[in-house]
Amino acid sequence: xxxxxxxxxxxxxxxxxxxxxxxxxxxxxxxxxxxxxxxxxxxxxxxxxxxxxxxxxxxxxxxxxxxxxxxx
Numbered sequence: 001x002x003x004x005x006x007x008x009x010x011x012x013x014x015x016x017x018x019x020x021x022x023x024x025x026x027x028x029x030x031x032x033x034x035x036x037x038x039x040x041x042x043x044x045x046x047x048x049x050x051x052x053x054x055x056x057x058x059x060x061x062x063x064x065x066x067x068x069x070x071x072x
Contacts (some may be wrong), residue, residue: 012059
């Protein structure tokens with residue numbers, strides 16, 4: 001993949017933290033116990049997608065540089 005954009009839908013995020021466990025340089029939980037994106041380029045694409053897939057609420061959206069949704 002080329003450059004990707006990662007967003008967290010804060011309305012869907014329930015703060016389970018799986019994404020943080022998979023990619024702690026990409027995600028952290030904020031003071032509201034919601035995931036926030038730090039540095040998506042700090043991990044390889046496979047790790048990033050696994051972190052997104054680990055979210056039980058599918059709150060992590062991954063898009064390519066043209067805005068095409070890659071996950072979910």
